[in-house]
Amino acid sequence: MTSLTEKLGTALDTGIRWIGAGLVAAFTAAVVYVVGSRYLAGHTPRWAEELPRLLLVWLTFLGAVSAFWRGTHFRAGLTDLLVSHPALRGAIRLLAAAATIIFLGVLGYNGAKLAQMTWSHTTTALSLPVGLFYMVLPVACALSLIAFLLGGWRK
Amino acid sequence: MSIALLLLLAAFVFLVLIDAPIAVALGLSSIFYIFIADTAPMIVVAQRAVAGIDSFTLLAIPLFLLAGLLMVHGGLAPRIIALCSALVGQRTGGMAIVMIIACMLFGSLSGSGVADVVAIGTMMLPAMKQRGYDPGFSAAALGCAGSLGTVIPPSIVLIVYGTATNSSVGQLFVSGIIPGLLLGLGLMVVAWIQSRRFGWSGGEPFDGAKLAAAAKDAVLALLAPVIIVGGIRSGIFTPTEAAGIGVAYALVIGLVVYRSLTIRMVVKLLRETTETTGAILLVIAAASVFGWILAAERVPQMAVAGITQATDSATIALLLMMLVLLILGTFMESIAIILILAPVFLPILGQYGIDPVYFGILLTVNLAIGANTPPLGIDLMAACRVAGIPLSRAFGHLVPFLGVMIAVLVAMILFPALVTGLPHLLF
Numbered sequence: 001m002t003s004l005t006e007k008l009g010t011a012l013d014t015g016i017r018w019i020g021a022g023l024v025a026a027f028t029a030a031v032v033y034v035v036g037s038r039y040l041a042g043h044t045p046r047w048a049e050e051l052p053r054l055l056l057v058w059l060t061f062l063g064a065v066s067a068f069w070r071g072t073h074f075r076a077g078l079t080d081l082l083v084s085h086p087a088l089r090g091a092i093r094l095l096a097a098a099a100t101i102i103f104l105g106v107l108g109y110n111g112a113k114l115a116q117m118t119w120s121h122t123t124t125a126l127s128l129p130v131g132l133f134y135m136v137l138p139v140a141c142a143l144s145l146i147a148f149l150l151g152g153w154r155k
Numbered sequence: 156m157s158i159a160l161l162l163l164l165a166a167f168v169f170l171v172l173i174d175a176p177i178a179v180a181l182g183l184s185s186i187f188y189i190f191i192a193d194t195a196p197m198i199v200v201a202q203r204a205v206a207g208i209d210s211f212t213l214l215a216i217p218l219f220l221l222a223g224l225l226m227v228h229g230g231l232a233p234r235i236i237a238l239c240s241a242l243v244g245q246r247t248g249g250m251a252i253v254m255i256i257a258c259m260l261f262g263s264l265s266g267s268g269v270a271d272v273v274a275i276g277t278m279m280l281p282a283m284k285q286r287g288y289d290p291g292f293s294a295a296a297l298g299c300a301g302s303l304g305t306v307i308p309p310s311i312v313l314i315v316y317g318t319a320t321n322s323s324v325g326q327l328f329v330s331g332i333i334p335g336l337l338l339g340l341g342l343m344v345v346a347w348i349q350s351r352r353f354g355w356s357g358g359e360p361f362d363g364a365k366l367a368a369a370a371k372d373a374v375l376a377l378l379a380p381v382i383i384v385g386g387i388r389s390g391i392f393t394p395t396e397a398a399g400i401g402v403a404y405a406l407v408i409g410l411v412v413y414r415s416l417t418i419r420m421v422v423k424l425l426r427e428t429t430e431t432t433g434a435i436l437l438v439i440a441a442a443s444v445f446g447w448i449l450a451a452e453r454v455p456q457m458a459v460a461g462i463t464q465a466t467d468s469a470t471i472a473l474l475l476m477m478l479v480l481l482i483l484g485t486f487m488e489s490i491a492i493i494l495i496l497a498p499v500f501l502p503i504l505g506q507y508g509i510d511p512v513y514f515g516i517l518l519t520v521n522l523a524i525g526a527n528t529p530p531l532g533i534d535l536m537a538a539c540r541v542a543g544i545p546l547s548r549a550f551g552h553l554v555p556f557l558g559v560m561i562a563v564l565v566a567m568i569l570f571p572a573l574v575t576g577l578p579h580l581l582f
Contacts, residue, residue, distance in 0.1 A: 017426035017429050017430065018426065020428070020429025020432075020433075021422055021425035021426045021428075021429060023429070024217055024221060024429060024432075027214060027218075028218060028221065028399055031214065031395060031396055031398075031399030032399045032400065032403045034396070035392060035399065049211045052211065052214050053209050053210065053214070056210075056213065056436075057205055057208055057209055059217065059429060059432055059433070059436075060208050060432060060436035060437060060440065061433070061437070061440075062429070062433065063429040063430055063431070063432045063433020063434070063436070063437075064178075064433035064434070065433070066429060066430040067430050067434040067437070070430065072434055073176035073177070073178060073179075073434050073437065074176060074177045074178070074434060074435075074438060074488045074490075074491065075174045075175070075176055075177060076171045076174060076177070076486050076487060077174060077533065077536075078171070078172055079172075079173065079174040082172075092173045092174065095173050096170075096174050096175040096179075099170055099173070099179055099180075099183050100175060100179045102183060102186075103179045103182045103183040103186065106186050106200065107200060107201060107204060110200055110201040111201040113201070114198050114201045114202055117198075133209060134201060134202075134205055136205075137201050
């Protein structure tokens, strides 16, 4: 039987992957549109670089949430080779989990501070708040922490 | 070297050893450094992490990932593999040769050598086992060939290197073509010799009509790499735009012409791209913070001073850097190594007058060798896992494969024109 934490984690992962799919589709369409616009209409839209870059930043950190849930972030994979004792392996895994939690906490907290500081500044092409680029950090780090604690740390 | 810097490096190594994600190892050791050294506000971690990925060039990574997935599921990749099978599949060692070609063509699907080995190995290894190939041989061939995606365009590792060193991604792609072909051909020759020695035969007998049909069927699929590399080389597209056009092309062919794709499948692939992009680019984001600290601590300058004191010879300097890469390449993903070492190596290249594009190709070949060098060798380990055999069973078969890769690397060092010739001709 699937546990509640597993269900919640899967639901979060599914939601994130849907949003990510939308972001990938959006910047793919934007890049293709820019090429078409340059060769067919003879002009490049002013958002040609800025908008896809903003979408990429959001995609990266939201995609990382899914990778934290599924345990697919790149690792050296040395523990299984170097340590054979199960209890010691378990302790090492907890240590690595603690490192992940601290990293996400510090990154998310400072991302929130930076988003707040830069919200009144605007970007050059689209006059969007600069803080939009940093806003993804508190959002994605909080979601990553939830995904990780719901069971991602075991995978 | 300051105490804080030593602690940074120690924390990074410790976190890698306990199997924390590489991104966490880079990010948390940087946080630890800033906390100890107190040289900058902690907010710089967030600022550098976003700045590291806020790049139009890096957009090429998710776009090429998606293009690769669409080509595999949209029927382009299977048609090219079918053409290769019709061409050489019936010969001695044919299945192994087809697997190597598949790795050369689609080896950069995910940006991770391990993931590519698993993806292609899952398709090819069962069929090879059925034909009587020794699993140790198949795993050794798969591990080595699976690493070629780092060298052959459109290599995601080369995009990352180009971004990290401010080198032209277009030039890197073109420079990787001849070394990539040499490596692939070398592996194929080894596969053929070994197959002949052990009597591993090919598949079905040669059939001219089948070959003609496969060739006709694969024409549109074969146009995809031509559009991507040709578009970049002719200056029609930037690498990022070429990746976008590659996605559009694979989508149209897969949905409309081959009808192998459905909208539901496209959405599934978009979702897969999300996760893989997150895993790759989070390393780049965290490495941006780490690299910023290395620069602030003047590590690149220290490395230059250390190497220039040790030798005046550019070749020896090159070999020293290759040795470091080879050791790291045995247990770390190529992308992480590049992001950590590129800022350190770049000034050394300048000091000895070594072209960063040339070095980039040497570096990727070296990392491909490292990824298959025991006792670790992460691509080899992944191949053995897919084959369901212990690592030791592949060792005996590995020597000739690794030997030929090392021979190509040495040839590239002795004859730089193998790397620089084509870009000089085309750019």
